[in-house]
Amino acid sequence: MDSIKVAIFSVAHVHTHTYVNCLLANNKAEIIGIYDDNFDRVKPYTEKFGIKYYSNCNELLEQKPHFALVCSENALHQQLTLAAAAKKVDVLCEKPLGITKASMAEMLKACSINGVKLMTTFPNRYVHSFLNAKRAVEEGRIGKLIGIKATNKGSMPGGWFVKPELSGGGSVIDHTVHVADLVNWLLGCVPDSVYAVCANRLYDGISVDDVSFVNFKYPNGVFVSLDSSWSRSAAFPYGRDLTMNIIGTEGSIFIDYFAEKNQVFSNEKSKAEWSYYGEDKDMMMINDVIMSYEAGYDFMISGQDGYNSAIVALAAYCSIREGREVLISEI
Amino acid sequence: MKLALAGYGSLAKVYINAVEEIDELKISAVYDCNMEKVKQSIKDINIVGDYCDLLRSDCDAVMLCVPAYMQHDMAKKAADFGKNVICQIPPALNSHDIIELAEYFKLKNLRLIPAMFDRYFANIFDVRKHLNNNTIGNIGVVNIRRYCPKANNKEQNWYNDFDLSGGCIYQLMVCDIDLITQLFGEVESAFGYHRTLEGVDYAVMTLVMKCGVLVNIEALFGYKGEFSKAYELSGSKGNICFDSLLADSSRIIGGGLNSEHFSLDCSLNAANHNPYKLMLIDIVKSINMGDDSILDIDDLIYACRIADMCGQSISVKVV
Numbered sequence: 001m002d003s004i005k006v007a008i009f010s011v012a013h014v015h016t017h018t019y020v021n022c023l024l025a026n027n028k029a030e031i032i033g034i035y036d037d038n039f040d041r042v043k044p045y046t047e048k049f050g051i052k053y054y055s056n057c058n059e060l061l062e063q064k065p066h067f068a069l070v071c072s073e074n075a076l077h078q079q080l081t082l083a084a085a086a087k088k089v090d091v092l093c094e095k096p097l098g099i100t101k102a103s104m105a106e107m108l109k110a111c112s113i114n115g116v117k118l119m120t121t122f123p124n125r126y127v128h129s130f131l132n133a134k135r136a137v138e139e140g141r142i143g144k145l146i147g148i149k150a151t152n153k154g155s156m157p158g159g160w161f162v163k164p165e166l167s168g169g170g171s172v173i174d175h176t177v178h179v180a181d182l183v184n185w186l187l188g189c190v191p192d193s194v195y196a197v198c199a200n201r202l203y204d205g206i207s208v209d210d211v212s213f214v215n216f217k218y219p220n221g222v223f224v225s226l227d228s229s230w231s232r233s234a235a236f237p238y239g240r241d242l243t244m245n246i247i248g249t250e251g252s253i254f255i256d257y258f259a260e261k262n263q264v265f266s267n268e269k270s271k272a273e274w275s276y277y278g279e280d281k282d283m284m285m286i287n288d289v290i291m292s293y294e295a296g297y298d299f300m301i302s303g304q305d306g307y308n309s310a311i312v313a314l315a316a317y318c319s320i321r322e323g324r325e326v327l328i329s330e331i
Numbered sequence: 332m333k334l335a336l337a338g339y340g341s342l343a344k345v346y347i348n349a350v351e352e353i354d355e356l357k358i359s360a361v362y363d364c365n366m367e368k369v370k371q372s373i374k375d376i377n378i379v380g381d382y383c384d385l386l387r388s389d390c391d392a393v394m395l396c397v398p399a400y401m402q403h404d405m406a407k408k409a410a411d412f413g414k415n416v417i418c419q420i421p422p423a424l425n426s427h428d429i430i431e432l433a434e435y436f437k438l439k440n441l442r443l444i445p446a447m448f449d450r451y452f453a454n455i456f457d458v459r460k461h462l463n464n465n466t467i468g469n470i471g472v473v474n475i476r477r478y479c480p481k482a483n484n485k486e487q488n489w490y491n492d493f494d495l496s497g498g499c500i501y502q503l504m505v506c507d508i509d510l511i512t513q514l515f516g517e518v519e520s521a522f523g524y525h526r527t528l529e530g531v532d533y534a535v536m537t538l539v540m541k542c543g544v545l546v547n548i549e550a551l552f553g554y555k556g557e558f559s560k561a562y563e564l565s566g567s568k569g570n571i572c573f574d575s576l577l578a579d580s581s582r583i584i585g586g587g588l589n590s591e592h593f594s595l596d597c598s599l600n601a602a603n604h605n606p607y608k609l610m611l612i613d614i615v616k617s618i619n620m621g622d623d624s625i626l627d628i629d630d631l632i633y634a635c636r637i638a639d640m641c642g643q644s645i646s647v648k649v650v
Contacts, residue, residue, distance in 0.1 A: 144528055149549050151474065211545050211565070225535040
């Protein structure tokens with residue numbers, strides 16, 4: 001099979017650099033161009049990797065990519081996905097899928113009508129610790145599930161992430177979707193109610209939430225309590241965090257994605273650091289997407305999955321506005 | 332000051348050891364329904380097999396070291412004999428009964444002192460120091476948890492019956508709510524989930540404090556691992572993390588250990604820092620000076636009122 005042609009739609013998201021490196025490392029993948037309305041931020045990619053720049057996404061779509069990798073600001077996911085779908089090009093869209101229910105519904109509809117695949121980037125589903133946990137739960141090793149405590153903390157990303165018109169919110173929308181997707185996948189269903197709190201406590205001069213708890217409950221009674229804060233200080237040895245403690249009647253499963261690390265103490269650095277050596281989930285996800293074209297299987301994660309997790313974050317903001325537990329069906 | 336102990340289980344032994352280190356305090360008598368068991372363990376202390384005999388004895392306070400479900404009635408009886416009482420957490424199995432008990436003592440002008448020894452652990456003193464020094468800046472978010480396995484000996488079986496022990500909310504979560512309110516003041520709003528399934532009792536609560544700090548408290552009873560406590564405080568200038576399983580400076584693996592101290596043995600490693608001793612010294616001070624603000628029963632009632640909101644699955648604005 002010829003190479004799988006990939007169009008990068010915007011480099012706004014911090015994950016773009018990693019994805020580009022993953023695609024460049026895959027000898028079956030070919031990045032045919034990058035579209036972005038801001039050439040300055042594309043420059044590092046054109047100069048270092050010689051990737052062609054497009055100032056118009058439709059011109060890039062004319063080059064017949066297999067899929068468009070949408071890494072724009074969250075608010076632009078809809079527009080870029082609709083453009084790709086109209087040209088019958090599949091879409092791999094950065095999370096969250098969208099920042100409104102209507103925009104996400106339109107994305108799903110457009111992809112469906114045009115017969116193109118839509119996937120949300122949830123690389124955590126490829127991680128062995130989560131796969132093992134899912135298997136253990138399905139085998140009944142911890143009995144009946146009761147509840148889950150999760151954390152998906154990180155450092156404050158700044159830039160467009162703290163401009164709500166582009167991001168859709170702060171820590172809640174940035175960090176809720178990963179855990180919501182993992183639990184939806186684990187349980188095979190979606191939550192029906194959400195209660196959340198948030199505040200701006202840690203960073204001056206930003207207009208979005210930097211600390212937050214999002215609680216959600218599934219129809220089978222399993223509840224999740226998530227710390228989705230941007231609470232990793234600059235002094236902390238590592239900027240990211242993803243943990244899950246799954247409590248069952250016969251046992252529990254504790255997952256710490258970044259536990260596979262060396263603790264590094266160097267006179268060259270002003271603080272201790274964790275050197276993560278665990279698996280590269282982004283690489284696994286990108287390789288799987290490329291392989292899906294070769295082997296002819298569907299994307300592992302759907303646009304609907306992206307919708308089902310983003311709606312939890314949107315419900316969380318609704319709960320915060322109204323100061324009460326809200327039903328997903330109300331959103 | 333003379334302290335009479337009611338109940339001789341693992342907790343009583345911890346207190347007896349602590350009292351030995353306090354000059355101005357002595358154990359005047361011990362009551363247990365199984366006198367012979369007590370006699371095999373302790374000498375030189377008056378041992379009685381009738382609770383009323385203990386209450387008739389010359390003492391300044393009675394410390395209850397009996398199961399949670401027995402404390403309410405035994406505390407009341409002690410009050411009828413004119414005794415101050417030091418009770419364990421929880422002294423009753425619902426906040427209504429605790430409030431009624433507190434009122435009973437107030438009417439008799441006696442002290443009912445909750446043994447909130449968690450406040451006196453070395454790691455909590457250290458947290459206070461950092462908060463006072465503003466080491467990690469403006470606090471934004473706190474996660475705190477307490478996981479406890481089932482009791483697996485006959486003497487402590489009552490813990491496993493949540494109707495007798497109060498379950499994870501009254502045995503575990505109340506202690507952390509108290510710590511949080513000690514550190515950050517009153518609660519603005521509370522929301523929680525609580526489920527009990529096949530002997531496992533699990534609750535998670537989200538609090539918004541009046542000062543603006545967001546708090547998440549987890550409590551798990553029936554955990555299959557060992558007892559542990561953990562927390563993380565995140566501020567504008569840094570983070571403070573603690574996990575009791577990582578804070579043991581000495582651990583014995585094997586060696587014929589039993590699980591008798593399943594809920595008591597953590598964070599005791601700090602040399603010369605015995606939280607039970609420090610609490611007892613405060614209690615002596617409190618009774619001698621008539622200072623109700625030290626280990627105030629109203630603090631416990633407040634924590635229980637917050638805890639009662641867990642499981643309602645609704646946001647409750649706390650007045």
